[in-house]
Structure formats: C-alpha cells, structure tokens
Amino acid sequence: MTLQPAPKIKLAHVRKEFGGTPAAIVAVESLSLDIRPGEFLAIVGPSGCGKTTVLNMLAGLEPVTSGTMTMDGKAISGPGAERGVMFQDYALFPWKTVAGNIGFGLEHGPAGHGLSRAERDARVARVIDLVGLKGSETKYPHQLSGGMRQRVALARLVANEPEILLMDEPLAALDAQTRIILQDELLRIWGQDKPTSERRTVVYITHSIDEAVFLADRVVVLSSHPGRLKRIVDVDLARPRNDETRKSRSFSELSQTIWELIREEAYRATMQ
Amino acid sequence: MKHFLVRLATPIILVILWQILADAFGSPRMPRPSAVVASATKLIGSGDLITALATSLGRVFFGFMLACAIAIPLGILMGSARAVERNLDPLVESFRPVAAIAILPLVILWLGTGSMAAIVIVAYAAFFPILINTIAGVKRIDHNLMRAAYTMGVPPATRMWVVLLPAALPAILVGMRIGLGMAWTAIIAAELAVGAKAGGEGGIGQMMFIFYSYSVELNGIVVCMIAVGIVALVLDRILRAALHAAVPWSRL
Numbered sequence A: 001m002t003l004q005p006a007p008k009i010k011l012a013h014v015r016k017e018f019g020g021t022p023a024a025i026v027a028v029e030s031l032s033l034d035i036r037p038g039e040f041l042a043i044v045g046p047s048g049c050g051k052t053t054v055l056n057m058l059a060g061l062e063p064v065t066s067g068t069m070t071m072d073g074k075a076i077s078g079p080g081a082e083r084g085v086m087f088q089d090y091a092l093f094p095w096k097t098v099a100g101n102i103g104f105g106l107e108h109g110p111a112g113h114g115l116s117r118a119e120r121d122a123r124v125a126r127v128i129d130l131v132g133l134k135g136s137e138t139k140y141p142h143q144l145s146g147g148m149r150q151r152v153a154l155a156r157l158v159a160n161e162p163e164i165l166l167m168d169e170p171l172a173a174l175d176a177q178t179r180i181i182l183q184d185e186l187l188r189i190w191g192q193d194k195p196t197s198e199r200r201t202v203v204y205i206t207h208s209i210d211e212a213v214f215l216a217d218r219v220v221v222l223s224s225h226p227g228r229l230k231r232i233v234d235v236d237l238a239r240p241r242n243d244e245t246r247k248s249r250s251f252s253e254l255s256q257t258i259w260e261l262i263r264e265e266a267y268r269a270t271m272q
Numbered sequence B: 001m002k003h004f005l006v007r008l009a010t011p012i013i014l015v016i017l018w019q020i021l022a023d024a025f026g027s028p029r030m031p032r033p034s035a036v037v038a039s040a041t042k043l044i045g046s047g048d049l050i051t052a053l054a055t056s057l058g059r060v061f062f063g064f065m066l067a068c069a070i071a072i073p074l075g076i077l078m079g080s081a082r083a084v085e086r087n088l089d090p091l092v093e094s095f096r097p098v099a100a101i102a103i104l105p106l107v108i109l110w111l112g113t114g115s116m117a118a119i120v121i122v123a124y125a126a127f128f129p130i131l132i133n134t135i136a137g138v139k140r141i142d143h144n145l146m147r148a149a150y151t152m153g154v155p156p157a158t159r160m161w162v163v164l165l166p167a168a169l170p171a172i173l174v175g176m177r178i179g180l181g182m183a184w185t186a187i188i189a190a191e192l193a194v195g196a197k198a199g200g201e202g203g204i205g206q207m208m209f210i211f212y213s214y215s216v217e218l219n220g221i222v223v224c225m226i227a228v229g230i231v232a233l234v235l236d237r238i239l240r241a242a243l244h245a246a247v248p249w250s251r252l
Helices: A051-059 A098-102 A104-108 A117-130 A146-159 A176-190 A209-215 A243-247 A249-271 B002-025 B033-046 B048-080 B082-095 B100-111 B115-139 B143-151 B156-194 B204-213 B218-246
Strands: A009-018 A025-035 A040-044 A066-071 A083-086 A164-168 A201-205 A218-223 A228-234
Touching (some): A025 A066, A025 A228, A040 A051, A040 A209, A051 A083, A051 A164, A051 A201, A083 A146, A083 B143, A098 A104, A098 A117, A098 A146, A104 A117, A104 B156, A117 A146, A146 A164, A146 A176, A176 A209, A209 A249, A218 A249, A228 A249, B002 B033, B033 B048, B048 B082, B048 B218, B100 B156, B115 B156, B143 B156, B156 B204, B156 B218, B204 B218
Parallel strands (some): A040 A201, A040 A218, A164 A201
Antiparallel strands (some): A009 A025, A009 A066, A218 A228
C-alpha cells in the first residue's frame, strides 16, 4: 500500500434530511468518505440511495444537515467555480450556440477572470476540438442529437477547468452504443494516459455498474433508505482502458462483485 | 400564389354574399361593398384615414412601451420572489377584470381627453397580459439552467440578465403579443368614448365616432372597422415574426 496524499474532499459523518421534523426523510446517513486528488470516483447504488443528493451537496447546491464536508480543508458552504457540475439533463442554454454554451462560464463566471477575449476564444476552440465538436460551433442545442448535447455539456465543464468535476449520470439518457463510445471519449478527455498528478478529480454518479467499473479508480457502493456507505471497491484495472478492458475477466468479476452488493436492494426497489 | 388565393377565398365569398344580400334587402342605411370601396378610396385619397391610423398607432406605441417598461420588471420580480408575488397577486387579480374602458372616466378627469389619457388607457390594457405571462415564464424556467450558472460561480445579478431573462423571454414575448392586441382594442374604445367630448384629438376611433354621431355615414364606419382589423392583423404578424427571430429555439 502506497502512502496516500491528503484527501481533496473529505466527508465526515454527513447526514442529509429533507422536509421538516417529525416527518423528515433521511436521504443520506453518516457518510464518511475521502476523495483523493486526481482520482476517478464512481458512486453507484439502487434508486433511493441518495447518489444525486451526495453530488448536490458536493456542488454546494444542498447544505448538509449535520456532519462536515470539506475541500482542501475548507468547509463547502455553497457552489464554487472550482467544483464544476455536469447535470443529467445537460442544462444547456437553449439560446446559446455550442460555442456560446461552452464559453458561458468563461464569459460570465470567475473561470474567465484575467483572460482576454482572445484567450477565452482560444480555450473554447481547443475544447471544441478536444470533444470532437468541430463544425458545430454555431449550432443551437435543439439542433443537436443527445450524444452531441452530452459532448457540449462535457466541453462546457472542461472549459471552466474546475479542480473537481461532478457528474450526475451524464450518459444515462443515451442509447447503448453512444454510451460506450462516450465512455471511451470521457476517459480520453479526462486524460487517462497522463499521470495521476495531472488528472482532475472526478466524482461520477451512475446507475450502471459496468460503467462505474470501466471508468473509475474506486467505486463507492451505497445502500438505500437511507443512503449509507456499503463498501468501497478498488478497481485495479490497468489504464488506459479500452474494449480489451471490457472483455477482460477481472472486469466482469468486479462488476459481479458490485452487483452482488446491491442486488437484493435493487430487486426490492423494483417491487415498490 | 395559389396558397395565397386559398387563404383569400373565404373573405372574397363573404364580400360577394354581403353585396347580394344588401342589394336584395337593402335599405338606404345598409352599407354595401361597392359604397364602402368608394368611401375607402375617398378617405385614403384625402389622407384622413392614414392620419387617423397613425395617430392611434402612435398612442398604442407609447402606451405599449410604458406597459412593457413596468410589467416586465415587475413580472420578473413577482415570478422570482415568492413574498412579492403573495403581496401583489390579490391586487393584480382584482384589477385584471376591470376593463380598460372602465377606468376611462377616472383617466379623463385626471388627464383630460388628449393623447396622454389614451396612452394611459393603452398601457393599462396591455399591462396585464404582459405581467401574467412574464410571471408564468419566470416561474416555469428550467431550474437546472439557473443551477448550472450558479455552479459556474456566475454572480446573482449577472444570472438574472444572462439566464433568467433569456429563459423567460419566449413567455414574455407571448405576453407582449397578446398585450399589443389588447392595446389596439383599447385604443379604439378609448377614442370612441373620448370622441364624445369636444377636444378629442384624432385617431381612428374618433373618426368612427364622427361618422356615427355627426355625419351618420355607415360606409365610413365600415371602412374604419376594416382598417382596424387589417392593422390588428399586421401588428400581430410583425410581433409573431419578431418572436420567431428572437427565440429561434422555442416552438411557439
């Protein structure tokens, strides 16, 4: 076991309730978790396990009811440009072009502070190239396919260069083939060829176990009602990962392990 | 061209029917298409009709702008701040059924019978549809768009301008389109009513009033009615085109 660097984000005994007492619903209960710098962390669990709630708390969109949530030792008290979010429905601005959407944070947020107009444009152009959107710069979101919109949302996230990338089921709305292609793309854009120290920290919510195993360094498995930490599974598959990874035995073994952890609850969830 | 003729078929048939019926049962008081055309030619030729329409349109323009200037900011405030909406909603809802023409006596007593009174009436009429649609538009915007800007660290005042306003724009424009229609209806009514008093200054409504109470010229009244209808149609088409140009992403 190598010595781990200090956690980038630390959750200690986090609890989240919704609604007033006494009818409060507990969404997340005593969740403690260290998120390491540069790691790709996936969170899976049956529906009702509070995955999205955890992400919203990390984003600063929801306050914790009790417990602490810190980034680099400082409490997370609200949204910040250093924590970028990619929403499940992409949340693209329909009145902005592809380039306008991608440059939105640079134009209006702190991500663009100190950058000249030309520098901002250059970065947008670079990111458009990176995610394969060249030629679509002047299109509007309603003119794009689901896969293309997903790329725009990812590009917007990347363009702001946040330290932490928070992603809420970003591929959930796509068909199976597009999903697989975009999983590969996502790892390429994240920089799986680079050393860990140069990668950005990703927290990735998904309901797909295969996707979690394929993408992540570690998979956090939550149980439901309320959301509690069940197990953290280390994914020791070599990078860069590709189709060979998907066919490998250790890939299916890891998927199977995680499936067994949540199977019972997942079945129960379908009966409700 | 064929498409155009198809659209005109119903009006043409109606006019022919009108002429036949007028000839068959017509009293001298009955306006006839042929007489209406003659009257229209005269009124256009003298420039009277155009002047009257221009006067009315000018009042509508200023009244409508006044309504937008108040209703849009207020609607955004009411749509985004619950407390403000709860406070003002009873007031708005109790004034809304009061027709623009019903505030006319008060307006005339305060402002006289000039253009200022007409502008206020128009503004009042256009105000409610713009306000109601702006409130609804702001309330119905995709919450995640605001959250996306929030997580990018965009400051609250900027979010208002660059997210809330454009997101609510389709609904605001729909309100403006309805409001303009109401404004045009209200100006005719106001000018008709103001025309009863000496000192009413022009406008298509007053022209109708003069035909009605002084010269008793039914053909002239019909010309005015048709002119009012055509202007309403043109105004609506212009705003609809503006709407499509301004919000190409929205299907309206």
